[in-house]
Structures are given as C-alpha cells and as structure tokens.
Amino acid sequence: MSSASAPPAAAAATTAAAAPEAPPISLSTLKARYPNLYEVYSQLSDRQLECDEMMPGDPTPIDGATGLATKIMFVDFTEMHPGDNGNCPMKANSDANKFGIFLWKMLAASESGSVGGDACRMFDALYAAYQDIMTLGSTAAKFDHLLGWTTAACRHGIESLLERGDPYRNRLLFKSIAEEFKKIFKLDTAVLGIDNGLRDYAITWCGHLQKMFRAFKKEHGQYAENYTFNYIYKPRPTKAAPAPVNVAAAAVEKASPPSPSPKSVAHGPGVKKGTGQPKVDEDEDTNAPKVWEQEGWVPRSKNGKQKSPNVIRGELQRYIDKCNADGTLTQTKIIEKMGVNSNTFRRFMDPKTYKDQWSALQNGTYWAAAKLLEEVKYVEEKAKKSSGGSAKRKASSSTAGEAATASKKSKKDQAMELINRINAIDGVSDDSVIYDSCPVVVAKIKAFLQRDGVTKAMLLRALGDINSNSLGRFLSGKQQDQCGNVTYKKAYVFFEKMRIMEGEAKSSKRLSNEAQNPRGFSTTKARGYVWMKVI
Numbered sequence: 001m002s003s004a005s006a007p008p009a010a011a012a013a014t015t016a017a018a019a020p021e022a023p024p025i026s027l028s029t030l031k032a033r034y035p036n037l038y039e040v041y042s043q044l045s046d047r048q049l050e051c052d053e054m055m056p057g058d059p060t061p062i063d064g065a066t067g068l069a070t071k072i073m074f075v076d077f078t079e080m081h082p083g084d085n086g087n088c089p090m091k092a093n094s095d096a097n098k099f100g101i102f103l104w105k106m107l108a109a110s111e112s113g114s115v116g117g118d119a120c121r122m123f124d125a126l127y128a129a130y131q132d133i134m135t136l137g138s139t140a141a142k143f144d145h146l147l148g149w150t151t152a153a154c155r156h157g158i159e160s161l162l163e164r165g166d167p168y169r170n171r172l173l174f175k176s177i178a179e180e181f182k183k184i185f186k187l188d189t190a191v192l193g194i195d196n197g198l199r200d201y202a203i204t205w206c207g208h209l210q211k212m213f214r215a216f217k218k219e220h221g222q223y224a225e226n227y228t229f230n231y232i233y234k235p236r237p238t239k240a241a242p243a244p245v246n247v248a249a250a251a252v253e254k255a256s257p258p259s260p261s262p263k264s265v266a267h268g269p270g271v272k273k274g275t276g277q278p279k280v281d282e283d284e285d286t287n288a289p290k291v292w293e294q295e296g297w298v299p300r301s302k303n304g305k306q307k308s309p310n311v312i313r314g315e316l317q318r319y320i321d322k323c324n325a326d327g328t329l330t331q332t333k334i335i336e337k338m339g340v341n342s343n344t345f346r347r348f349m350d351p352k353t354y355k356d357q358w359s360a361l362q363n364g365t366y367w368a369a370a371k372l373l374e375e376v377k378y379v380e381e382k383a384k385k386s387s388g389g390s391a392k393r394k395a396s397s398s399t400a401g402e403a404a405t406a407s408k409k410s411k412k413d414q415a416m417e418l419i420n421r422i423n424a425i426d427g428v429s430d431d432s433v434i435y436d437s438c439p440v441v442v443a444k445i446k447a448f449l450q451r452d453g454v455t456k457a458m459l460l461r462a463l464g465d466i467n468s469n470s471l472g473r474f475l476s477g478k479q480q481d482q483c484g485n486v487t488y489k490k491a492y493v494f495f496e497k498m499r500i501m502e503g504e505a506k507s508s509k510r511l512s513n514e515a516q517n518p519r520g521f522s523t524t525k526a527r528g529y530v531w532m533k534v535i
Helices: 008-015 027-033 035-054 095-109 115-133 139-156 159-164 167-185 196-223 247-255 309-326 331-338 342-349 357-362 364-386 390-398 400-423 438-449 456-462 468-475 486-502 508-516
Strands: none
Touching: 027 035, 035 095, 035 115, 095 115, 095 139, 115 139, 115 159, 115 167, 139 167, 139 196, 159 196, 167 196, 167 364, 309 331, 309 342, 309 357, 309 364, 331 342, 331 364, 342 364, 357 364, 400 456, 400 486, 438 456, 438 468, 438 486, 456 468, 468 486
C-alpha cells in the first residue's frame, strides 16, 4: 500500500497510544449513514469472496449483520483505532477520524490488481464518500467528514488514481471537495461549532493534499496530469488610489517636444516591431500549463460553443487518417498517446454506441482526444510562426533527409528499448502455462508489429532468435493447428511480460480460460494431425 508522508501535526492522529481505543465504523452503521460508500464496500467484499473461491485458504471473516467480508485484501475493517493524543485536535472517536480511517482502508483494499483497475476502484470509493458527505445536514458535520476525506487521500497517496485515473473525473471530484472547504473557510467557523484548532488542522491537511499533487507532477513530469486543490479564498490586493495630478509638471510635459512615434523607432533585434518596446519571448514560461492543461478547460469552436462528441470524433478520425497517410503515427500509437484503452476508444468512435451524442462526454476518449487535437493545433501554429523566409526553408529542405533518417533511427532505438524492458521483466517462467489461444497470440503479434520502429527481425530476436519460417507458419495457422510451433510458447511468454510491464489487467477471456482449463492450452501435436486442448 502506498502512502504519502503526513504533516507533523497529523502524525498524532495515527500514532497516538493513549487509551481507550476507539471502535471503527461498523458495517451496519456504514449501511445506514453512508449508503453510497456501503455499495462500493459491497463490491470490494464480493470481489474478495470470489478470490477466496478461486484460491482456497483461510476463510475470510464475515460480518453477521450484513454478510459482507470484514477483511479485504488483508485490510482488517474491525481493527480498533488508537486512542486520543492530547496534541491532536482531531479526536479518535470523532466522525472525522472514524470516517477518514475507514475510507483510508477502503483505498488500501482497492489495491488488488492492475494500476488501471486500482484507479477505478479508488475513484469509486472517494466519489461515493463525497456523495454521502453532501447528504449531511449540518455544516459542522460536513466539515468533519471533508477533513476525514482529505486525510484518507493524503495518508494513502492515491498514486494509481493520479497515474491512470480519468483526468476529467478526477478534476471534477477534487474541485468539488476544494469548493466545499472554500465555502466553509469563508464563514465564522466558531459560530458553526467548529473548533479553531480543528479548522487550522484542516487547513494543514488541505495544504498537504495540494503539495502532494504538485510533487506527483514534478516527479512524473510531462506524463502526469496537472491537478489543483484551491481550498481557501485568497482576496486580491486592492488597487492603489491614483496619484494626484501635478498641474505644473503636466504643463511642462505638454510644452516639451513630442516623443518619437512607434514607427520612428529603429527596429533593432531587441525591439518589437511597431512599438519601440523590448521583445518578450511568448514561450518564456515553459513550466506554465498550456490552455488544454488548465483546470476546467473545455474544447470550443470558433463561435464559443463546446465542441460536440461528433465534432471531436470527426476531427480525431481525420487526424488518424492524416498520420496513417504520411506514416508519422499509427492508430495504436495515437491511442497510447491519448492514454485510453482500445475498448474505450472503439466505443467512442462508434456513434451508434450513444443514443444521445452528449452521453459520450462520459467516455474519457472525448477529453483525451480534445486535448491531443488542441496540442497538435498549438504545435502546428507555433511551427508556422517559427518558419520564416526562403533561407530558412532552403536550410530545412537540405536537412530534411537527415532529419528523417535520425527520426527513423530514433524510433528503432525506442522499439529496441521497449523490447529490452519487456524481456527484463521477472516472474514469468519460460515454461509458463499458456492461457491464450493461438489466434489471440497471433493478434498480439500483429498488433506489436504495427508499433512505431518495430520490425519482424527485432521480434524474432526478442523471441529467442526463432526461425522466420516458424513465425510465418504460426501467423498463417488456423485455430490451434500451430500449437506445437515454437513461436506459440515463446510469444505467449513475451506478451505476458509486456502485460505485466504495462500494468494491464487480464482479459475476461483469459480469466475464463484459467477457470475452465487450469492446465492451459496444449503445445503438443496429436496423432492424425488433430490439435487438441488439454482438459
């Protein structure tokens, strides 16, 4: 379980050893007070019990009142909480502490599969908690639970959510929590029954969450999303009153000869044309987020209206066609660049999926495609501005061949680096049981060969220098008639390592094969040239 370092004042909430210990939220209480969070917990419980059936061992303890598991992914939800610590304003038996610890444990119990799956489960838990918070009657109760929500997110770290979660949904959730805090901090919290010490404690945790987002962006750079948490209102400085006019000075200035007009100023290299003012590099602040990276950004047409999913779909298809025509990017590479999976992409690109086209806004491909297209437009416009006279064009044309060669070489280098990283993955034996059929492995090979820079020769070397004829026979085989081909086992092991490296979850077909056929597919050719599957 990942965790973020807590601020000094917060450590007391979890390290206190004073008696008496506080009981956790019971599942019956969870069902009555927090129905949305209870529903997500039920899903985690069902998943745990299904795992128990597949991997028999010590039975998971069950809550008698609800029939749900009380221990999920080794996280015990019946464990007592540490007692109060006098230095911590958040008391052990408070709603803030109990709610925060329970949500924290749910985030930990969500870490049970791939990074993408963990991200989905974490979001479900955090969003359900937010929904329950918004049903609470008093402002003080909301404040306590918002504090618990924030401590849970900070203590856990939610790295999977920040890395692979849907950026649009994440931003909406973080903004909603921050806005609730902002509303409360503008009020007189003492009148609401909120202790000043607890208020300061909440501000500390909100600041910690804000720093956590920044630290994650700094660590992962351009591959991480920009998230903000503006939790407190900061008034703008008041404008200074205008200085009194000096009548005498004004008269002297009027009598003096006029200053040269902008057109009369020499246009030197450091002067902006037509202004006489120093040039300013428009891209000087390279760390500033671009328009499409800013919170709340929406793709808009020239008339100011939000672009519909049909418009984005059309623009994306034209971009894919253009890239395929000039050989710059394949569709697979574009999908990877957007950070969405192929199933999500296919659902979005098929207009028949949605009765109402605006329902496609819930598909992450809409926002990922809009950002990609905006970025492409920005880069193209910047290139046009930077490309100047004929001398520049001649210089660029003379080096075009060299640039293309360098680009091609760079793609090959990247492909080799990818293959080396895949083969470096440990934990997959060369004698692994095969749970993918020959057609599935063939599809994976063909998809891999479509990646930028990947060649058939590279793949042959990556699979242990197998013969090209063996690969050709395997690719042209029907069903399982090539199960004895050496390519079958070696390719399966290679793509299993790639799946683990990329954090992809097992497909539903793969899980079904594991359950129905634990011994896997046969790699032995039966007599009479009939290919058999071991049962």
